[in-house]
Amino acid sequence: MTEKVxxxxxxxxxxxxxxxxxxxxxxxxxxLARGAMTLIDxxxxxxxxxxxxPSVESSGGSAANTIAGVASLGGxxxxxxxxxxxxxxxxxRHDIRASGVVFETPSSEEGPPxxxxxxxxxxDAQRTMQTYLGACLELGPEDVDPLVISHAxxxxxxxxxxxxxxAKQAFIKAAEIARNAGHKVALTLSDxxxxxxxxxxxxxxxxxxxxxxxxxxxxxxxxxxxxxFDEALQATxxxxxxxxLTRSARGSIIVAGDELHVVxxxxxxxxxxxxxxxxxxxxxxxxxxxxGKPPYECARIGALAAAEVISHFGAxxxxxxxxxxxxxxx
Amino acid sequence: MTEKVxxxxxxxxxxxxxxxxxxxxxxxxxxLARGAMTLIDxxxxxxxxxxxxPSVESSGGSAANTIAGVASLGGxxxxxxxxxxxxxxxxxRHDIRASGVVFETPSSEEGPPxxxxxxxxxxDAQRTMQTYLGACLELGPEDVDPLVISHAxxxxxxxxxxxxxxAKQAFIKAAEIARNAGHKVALTLSDxxxxxxxxxxxxxxxxxxxxxxxxxxxxxxxxxxxxxFDEALQATxxxxxxxxLTRSARGSIIVAGDELHVVxxxxxxxxxxxxxxxxxxxxxxxxxxxxGKPPYECARIGALAAAEVISHFGAxxxxxxxxxxxxxxx
Numbered sequence: 001m002t003e004k005v006x007x008x009x010x011x012x013x014x015x016x017x018x019x020x021x022x023x024x025x026x027x028x029x030x031x032l033a034r035g036a037m038t039l040i041d042x043x044x045x046x047x048x049x050x051x052x053x054p055s056v057e058s059s060g061g062s063a064a065n066t067i068a069g070v071a072s073l074g075g076x077x078x079x080x081x082x083x084x085x086x087x088x089x090x091x092x093r094h095d096i097r098a099s100g101v102v103f104e105t106p107s108s109e110e111g112p113p114x115x116x117x118x119x120x121x122x123x124d125a126q127r128t129m130q131t132y133l134g135a136c137l138e139l140g141p142e143d144v145d146p147l148v149i150s151h152a153x154x155x156x157x158x159x160x161x162x163x164x165x166x167a168k169q170a171f172i173k174a175a176e177i178a179r180n181a182g183h184k185v186a187l188t189l190s191d192x193x194x195x196x197x198x199x200x201x202x203x204x205x206x207x208x209x210x211x212x213x214x215x216x217x218x219x220x221x222x223x224x225x226x227x228x229f230d231e232a233l234q235a236t237x238x239x240x241x242x243x244x245l246t247r248s249a250r251g252s253i254i255v256a257g258d259e260l261h262v263v264x265x266x267x268x269x270x271x272x273x274x275x276x277x278x279x280x281x282x283x284x285x286x287x288x289x290x291x292g293k294p295p296y297e298c299a300r301i302g303a304l305a306a307a308e309v310i311s312h313f314g315a316x317x318x319x320x321x322x323x324x325x326x327x328x329x330x
Numbered sequence: 331m332t333e334k335v336x337x338x339x340x341x342x343x344x345x346x347x348x349x350x351x352x353x354x355x356x357x358x359x360x361x362l363a364r365g366a367m368t369l370i371d372x373x374x375x376x377x378x379x380x381x382x383x384p385s386v387e388s389s390g391g392s393a394a395n396t397i398a399g400v401a402s403l404g405g406x407x408x409x410x411x412x413x414x415x416x417x418x419x420x421x422x423r424h425d426i427r428a429s430g431v432v433f434e435t436p437s438s439e440e441g442p443p444x445x446x447x448x449x450x451x452x453x454d455a456q457r458t459m460q461t462y463l464g465a466c467l468e469l470g471p472e473d474v475d476p477l478v479i480s481h482a483x484x485x486x487x488x489x490x491x492x493x494x495x496x497a498k499q500a501f502i503k504a505a506e507i508a509r510n511a512g513h514k515v516a517l518t519l520s521d522x523x524x525x526x527x528x529x530x531x532x533x534x535x536x537x538x539x540x541x542x543x544x545x546x547x548x549x550x551x552x553x554x555x556x557x558x559f560d561e562a563l564q565a566t567x568x569x570x571x572x573x574x575l576t577r578s579a580r581g582s583i584i585v586a587g588d589e590l591h592v593v594x595x596x597x598x599x600x601x602x603x604x605x606x607x608x609x610x611x612x613x614x615x616x617x618x619x620x621x622g623k624p625p626y627e628c629a630r631i632g633a634l635a636a637a638e639v640i641s642h643f644g645a646x647x648x649x650x651x652x653x654x655x656x657x658x659x660x
């Protein structure tokens with residue numbers, strides 16, 4: 001493996017997104033939990049896909065989107081995740097490499113196909129996700145290259161990894177290597193229902209292993225079991241080096257030791273599809289963090305990157321984010 | 331003077347509001363600074379009043395609105411301010427007493443008439459204020475009753491008092507009495523242009539004499555001469571016991587020593603007129619504060635009171651705020 005130094009290495013579910021528009025009646029008719037990510041099996045995935053309207057496919061996966069965002073900002077990124085050696089696996093590998101990310105996890109040659117996420121975007125730009133994990137279930141600690149992790153300033157992990165059983169072991173191995181190398185471990189809580197499924201473990205992680213935490217309002221409220229954002233904020237203080245709590249159009253709150261910053265969302269003339277908003281916020285934040293920027297600036301870059309990705313359909317940037325960054329600095 | 335104990339005594343300009351709707355063309359044609367409070371002389375007040383459309387009169391004044399709000403919430407309030415012994419002075423005295431506030435400052439028998447504020451409400455519910463100070467210029471330290479101040483848990487002062495020259499002396503006298511009695515001094519910065527006029531003195535006040543500070547985003551940014559809210563927030567930390575920084579629909583941020591709270595605005599189905607929003611927020615906050623509530627709860631009551639006053643025309647509550655409070659607690 002390369003001796004290259006990375007800003008951020010991400011470990012996550014390698015997923016191809018299948019996006020289409022849908023109305024509330026469709027969500028209701030198929031019993032879909034609006035705005036959430038739900039795990040489904042192969043049969044359910046096939047049935048839903050048959051019922052789905054015209055769609056577009058694009059490489060996705062939460063941590064993968066984040067690393068693609070880091071690369072688009074000019075950072076050095078690597079990704080670890082499992083695809084099958086099938087057509088969608090080829091698409092995923094092509095896209096993430098074409099975005100400048102190092103991706104060398106071997107494909108699985110047999111077993112379930114590459115993971116897919118059926119994403120239904122409603123008129124309010126909200127996305128409802130149904131994920132068939134497929135090949136992601138094969139990811140294990142053997143896929144974690146110690147050389148990559150020990151050469152990355154930040155190892156970024158998605159909470160969704162708690163769902164496939166062996167990925168958790170990969171996660172723990174990576175976190176230990178990163179900590180032993182004196183580097184940072186970042187975690188995104190991913191989804192409020194995901195937090196529900198793994199709350200006790202996530203609380204322990206946040207208190208003991210995570211340096212940089214990302215969570216949106218629903219996720220952080222779920223973690224500390226409160227319905228009041230301010231209570232969740234207070235519970236988060238002192239738990240990790242820095243926590244970035246995002247609130248959609250209300251911007252983000254950064255907790256860093258005794259510091260607390262209030263950062264506005266970047267303006268978006270027309271929100272088209274919120275898929276990837278949190279992923280790209282994390283990309284911008286981590287790009288700033290690994291460049292040594294103070295917390296406010298990190299959050300500001302996160303807000304810019306998120307604004308780009310919600311202004312179009314799909315979860316990866318369509319404009320090189322370096323251009324946005326340069327425009328902002330002018 | 332009474333031996334009654336007060337929760338809050340306010341000192342401010344005693345003003346009758348004259349409200350009407352206006353469009354942007356009217357503001358432009360008369361050179362009015364949109365959203366701000368501008369001081370005008372008697373001639374200008376007459377000319378603007380002649381040009382003004384149909385209007386409604388109601389008792390106003392920033393601190394007076396706040397104390398009326400405290401009373402409406404069930405708190406014990408007193409007000410110190412100067413009216414003339416004319417018809418508007420009678421209206422002001424009637425209204426504030428009818429709202430349950432103790433008001434015993436003697437009227438001036440001669441000199442300029444009772445102050446008035448011409449308020450132009452535009453379609454976006456924003457208010458543009460033109461104030462003729464009139465009798466307020468007569469307020470001086472002799473009007474500050476030491477017995478009232480020393481029996482109030484909080485002495486609340488409006489930044490607008492820095493405009494009439496002798497009111498400042500009243501302000502300082504009151505602050506000293508309050509501090510010597512072991513009570514608290516609260517200040518609202520009132521208006522970004524008011525902060526511009528008196529910045530150095532306000533900075534000194536905040537650092538040395540004020541326990542509880544109220545400011546909206548524009549005011550706190552003006553105080554510390556930054557255009558970034560987060561920078562103003564950081565500059566405010568450590569300066570006074572508690573600071574409540576309001577951001578309209580974005581809610582408020584409370585800084586209290588090492589504590590920092592993020593509090594949402596209360597929902598308002600339709601914003602009609604933002605006149606008095608900050609005044610009533612302060613009312614709710616101070617009501618909570620003098621009842622011994624923690625900062626988050628104080629801000630929450632402030633948000634409720636502000637939501638009531640912006641849902642109708644005029645700067646004083648139209649629904650008894652105790653009812654709102656009870657409804658919220660249910």
